Amino acid sequence: MATTTQNQTKRAVFELRRRIMNGELTGGTRLYEVALAEELDISRTPVREAMSRLAEEGLLERASGRGFMVRSFAYNDVVDAIELRGVLEGTAARLAAERGWEEARMSAVQETLAQLEKSVGSQPENVDFESYYEFNARFHDELGMLCSSEVVQRELDRAKSLPFASPSAFLPDQRALRDFHLSLIVAQSQHRGLVEAILARQGARAEAIAREHAMIARRNLEYILRDAAGAKPASLALLVE
Amino acid sequence: MATTTQNQTKRAVFELRRRIMNGELTGGTRLYEVALAEELDISRTPVREAMSRLAEEGLLERASGRGFMVRSFAYNDVVDAIELRGVLEGTAARLAAERGWEEARMSAVQETLAQLEKSVGSQPENVDFESYYEFNARFHDELGMLCSSEVVQRELDRAKSLPFASPSAFLPDQRALRDFHLSLIVAQSQHRGLVEAILARQGARAEAIAREHAMIARRNLEYILRDAAGAKPASLALLVE
DNA sequence: CCTTGTCGCAATGTATACATAAACCCGTCG
DNA sequence: CGACGGGTTTATGTATACATTGCGACAAGG
Numbered sequence: 001m002a003t004t005t006q007n008q009t010k011r012a013v014f015e016l017r018r019r020i021m022n023g024e025l026t027g028g029t030r031l032y033e034v035a036l037a038e039e040l041d042i043s044r045t046p047v048r049e050a051m052s053r054l055a056e057e058g059l060l061e062r063a064s065g066r067g068f069m070v071r072s073f074a075y076n077d078v079v080d081a082i083e084l085r086g087v088l089e090g091t092a093a094r095l096a097a098e099r100g101w102e103e104a105r106m107s108a109v110q111e112t113l114a115q116l117e118k119s120v121g122s123q124p125e126n127v128d129f130e131s132y133y134e135f136n137a138r139f140h141d142e143l144g145m146l147c148s149s150e151v152v153q154r155e156l157d158r159a160k161s162l163p164f165a166s167p168s169a170f171l172p173d174q175r176a177l178r179d180f181h182l183s184l185i186v187a188q189s190q191h192r193g194l195v196e197a198i199l200a201r202q203g204a205r206a207e208a209i210a211r212e213h214a215m216i217a218r219r220n221l222e223y224i225l226r227d228a229a230g231a232k233p234a235s236l237a238l239l240v241e
Numbered sequence: 242m243a244t245t246t247q248n249q250t251k252r253a254v255f256e257l258r259r260r261i262m263n264g265e266l267t268g269g270t271r272l273y274e275v276a277l278a279e280e281l282d283i284s285r286t287p288v289r290e291a292m293s294r295l296a297e298e299g300l301l302e303r304a305s306g307r308g309f310m311v312r313s314f315a316y317n318d319v320v321d322a323i324e325l326r327g328v329l330e331g332t333a334a335r336l337a338a339e340r341g342w343e344e345a346r347m348s349a350v351q352e353t354l355a356q357l358e359k360s361v362g363s364q365p366e367n368v369d370f371e372s373y374y375e376f377n378a379r380f381h382d383e384l385g386m387l388c389s390s391e392v393v394q395r396e397l398d399r400a401k402s403l404p405f406a407s408p409s410a411f412l413p414d415q416r417a418l419r420d421f422h423l424s425l426i427v428a429q430s431q432h433r434g435l436v437e438a439i440l441a442r443q444g445a446r447a448e449a450i451a452r453e454h455a456m457i458a459r460r461n462l463e464y465i466l467r468d469a470a471g472a473k474p475a476s477l478a479l480l481v482e
Numbered sequence: 483c484c485t486t487g488t489c490g491c492a493a494t495g496t497a498t499a500c501a502t503a504a505a506c507c508c509g510t511c512g
Numbered sequence: 513c514g515a516c517g518g519g520t521t522t523a524t525g526t527a528t529a530c531a532t533t534g535c536g537a538c539a540a541g542g
Contacts, residue, residue: 008495008496009495042497043496043497043498044496045497045498046495046496046497049495049496065504
């Protein structure tokens, strides 16, 4: 058979992550090795390996002696994850300001900032959502890498990978478009302020802005939950920051 | 043979962690499944399982396609880990102040604080080091649990488990005793201030104190490294906060 | 002498059989 | 009728054989 037989683990990781993020597997669900192995038509070993990696990522948790469970993220947990992400991003920004940065990385940040600027546009109708989400994610990633501390970078990455801590897409309906565009403008001004503060080596200010910035994500979370009340978990992934 | 055959994984985890913390395994070292399996006289499976768990803890890192490596902690990383711990502890304290706490947990914190008080004593000669370390660790643990956010608690626990981020013992020589006692007094006043700030629901102040508090750990790190220059990694575990 | 291709080894990836422990079911006894 | 106990079932823990890949050594050719 032509099967690769070498990427079973990756496949399992991918598939499990997809199911969790989609809401097919909801929090608290126990995962059974044998069942998954049969379902994916692989052996228990790569399944275990995959679950182990997802536990590392924070999507699963070990239930000692009882395999793994899907980690549950209630509304409050999502809010906390956003809070945490803001705190860590703030720390990263402060450290960058305090300790300095590599010029190349700063250039990258500034370039992305400029592209982000373009994609927002001045009128609600002109927003290029697709680019916006792409550049926004890139901006935050590059911002994190600006700080020289690998320890902080690592934890920040972890925090960002927590479900919905780093929402990636939300297409507002006609009615919401205006509000939404406004929040993009605010976010963008925070992005600019953040970079300026770091350049001016004002660590405390940079940190404060980063934390403030996280509140936009939180507000949008509330907005969506109120508006699309019956939404499936999947739609939680459709937030913007 | 009487072997339990059921706790092989735990044994392997324990042994590996011990070696890493002792400095027998230094950063960057690659771990080989077969070698370890033979050495511990168990099969590869529990060894893999153990390495996987230690990766989750942050002590090892996956080298894709090449097993695991001992995560390396240079001096700067240790400093960063302390910084990170301070930030997260500050966040936990702030959230506790902002969102409230369970009365039972607060009682526990206050009781531990009182016992900590006793073990410091008023004179350098009277310090009961053993109790001090015990109660200090307990105090910080209970403080973390005060905040209702599981997400933050979890990351805080992770940060504390990073090598040397949460130093546990340091017995000063005669010459350093006085300085050391002084730092304990400062630390203790911070502990008190932290609890007071939370009780007064002053989140920002609590956060600031927690961060300041972490600096004591950092200063002691520097102190030891300067004093006992040739010390093995093991002695890094002998810091105080 | 340097370059390049191939072969072989060593290490991890995968499958699977077997061991063990805990949950469950059911029957019996109080 | 409920609670306890033993057997059965089920899921994870462990051992081990086999597959596959990546790297290095060695040889052949430029």
